Amino acid sequence: MNTNEYNYIQKQDEEVFAAITNEAARQANGIEMIPSENYVSRAVLEANGSILTNKYSEGYPGKRYYGGQEFTDVVETLAIERAKELFNCEYANVQPLSGAPANVAMYFALMEPGDTVLGMDLSHGGHLTHGHPTTEINKVFNFVRYKMKDIETGEIDYDELRAVALEHKPKIILAGFSAYPRELDYKKFVEIAKEVGAYTVADMAHIAGLIAGKALRNPFDDGFDVITTTTHKTLRGPRGGMILTREDADLAKRINKAVFPGLQGGPHMNLIAGKAVAFGEALTPAFREYAKQVLINAKAMEKVFKDAEVRLITGGTDNHLLLADVHTSFGISGKEAEEVLDEVGITLNKNMIADDPRTPLDPSGIRFGTPALTTRGMKEGEASRIAEIMIETMRNKDDENKKGGLRTELEALCNSFPIPECFM
Numbered sequence: 001m002n003t004n005e006y007n008y009i010q011k012q013d014e015e016v017f018a019a020i021t022n023e024a025a026r027q028a029n030g031i032e033m034i035p036s037e038n039y040v041s042r043a044v045l046e047a048n049g050s051i052l053t054n055k056y057s058e059g060y061p062g063k064r065y066y067g068g069q070e071f072t073d074v075v076e077t078l079a080i081e082r083a084k085e086l087f088n089c090e091y092a093n094v095q096p097l098s099g100a101p102a103n104v105a106m107y108f109a110l111m112e113p114g115d116t117v118l119g120m121d122l123s124h125g126g127h128l129t130h131g132h133p134t135t136e137i138n139k140v141f142n143f144v145r146y147k148m149k150d151i152e153t154g155e156i157d158y159d160e161l162r163a164v165a166l167e168h169k170p171k172i173i174l175a176g177f178s179a180y181p182r183e184l185d186y187k188k189f190v191e192i193a194k195e196v197g198a199y200t201v202a203d204m205a206h207i208a209g210l211i212a213g214k215a216l217r218n219p220f221d222d223g224f225d226v227i228t229t230t231t232h233k234t235l236r237g238p239r240g241g242m243i244l245t246r247e248d249a250d251l252a253k254r255i256n257k258a259v260f261p262g263l264q265g266g267p268h269m270n271l272i273a274g275k276a277v278a279f280g281e282a283l284t285p286a287f288r289e290y291a292k293q294v295l296i297n298a299k300a301m302e303k304v305f306k307d308a309e310v311r312l313i314t315g316g317t318d319n320h321l322l323l324a325d326v327h328t329s330f331g332i333s334g335k336e337a338e339e340v341l342d343e344v345g346i347t348l349n350k351n352m353i354a355d356d357p358r359t360p361l362d363p364s365g366i367r368f369g370t371p372a373l374t375t376r377g378m379k380e381g382e383a384s385r386i387a388e389i390m391i392e393t394m395r396n397k398d399d400e401n402k403k404g405g406l407r408t409e410l411e412a413l414c415n416s417f418p419i420p421e422c423f424m
């Protein structure tokens with residue numbers, strides 16, 4: 001790491017400086033496989049760390065409550081226009097602070113308290129913000145669920161989805177996930193939504209970059225009404241959220257009102273500048289290559305795991321992530337797998353698998369993906385070798401010599417693929 005860039009922190013706050021430099025070394029010297037994480041460019045970091053953090057800008061470009069907005073308006077308009085171009089839609093709100101606030105704003109924009117959302121069950125890959133019983137939003141709206149028909153192939157049970165929709169008449173049918181490795185049949189969602197008069201919303205937080213890079217289908221092309229997303233996963237931007245509307249001006253207006261003044265105050269203009277810069281990067285041909293390679297690398301890992309007869313939930317992957325049942329395949333829990341892989345320098349997360357008999361803090365599975373290692377320039381050869389190392393590590397979890405050798409090999413790999421600073 002070039003520590004000069006943190007020299008003011010170093011001078012005035014040694015403790016924070018030490019934590020940041022240690023984290024920088026951790027990110028550089030290990031293989032990052034949490035599928036929702038990535039590395040941003042220096043340009044995005046500069047925007048994040050810019051003086052735009054000093055400014056209050058309640059409102060929207062051209063309609064602000066405070067003065068001095070001539071440059072913040074430029075920044076937010078750039079982010080909006082680039083988002084619209086990336087996702088082929090007419091309206092974008094780039095102010096949500098992250099994915100969860102984006103989903104909450106979307107719910108309030110599209111529904112009245114007590115209305116119903118039909119979303120994917122968390123245990124089958126959905127997300128907490130899709131109405132998990134522990135969330136506050138679950139007290140305001142009514143959430144009903146659909147699941148996979150077959151865990152071994154990942155096929156969604158569209159018959160059940162339709163039956164639940166006909167019974168409960170949801171206002172929103174929600175597609176999207178945080179732990180589901182397959183493509184969705186967006187047309188089927190739209191057909192069912194039309195039948196019951198529901199809005200179609202896609203929470204694309206995990207795959208937004210893959211859609212922007214044209215490696216996966218865009219739900220708007222199949223008629224979805226709204227997309228919510230984070231900007232910091234495959235899209236490789238700063239931490240933040242965004243709500244996109246395909247063509248309905250009234251819907252877009254309600255979404256803007258729900259975000260501000262409905263739920264948020266002043267937007268974080270430094271993050272919005274980071275979004276504008278990241279979206280500019282995502283519009284390049286190089287980003288399309290990146291998105292394609294993320295999928296190729298995930299497929300390469302899938303092959304190694306399948307050849308080794310490891311149980312993959314849904315049988316494989318169509319996107320950037322994989323879910324493995326390590327309890328069945330290696331006789332260890334997801335927590336043990338996370339810990340032993342961490343010892344050799346691979347970071348991923350333990351994860352519940354569909355219908356998991358174990359608990360969330362000690363589940364049967366692990367979830368891992370290729371967005372971050374692909375950003376480092378690794379291709380299918382490296383991805384395959386990392387998959388082999390994962391298997392060797394889990395099979396030899398108590399063999400210190402073996403793990404030491406694998407750790408050394410991974411460190412060498414990281415040295416050969418330093419985190420890039422620039423993507424343009």
Ligand code: DSN
Binds near residue numbers: 099
């Ligand atoms: N924490 C994110 C993830 O890892 O998928 C989603 O909230």
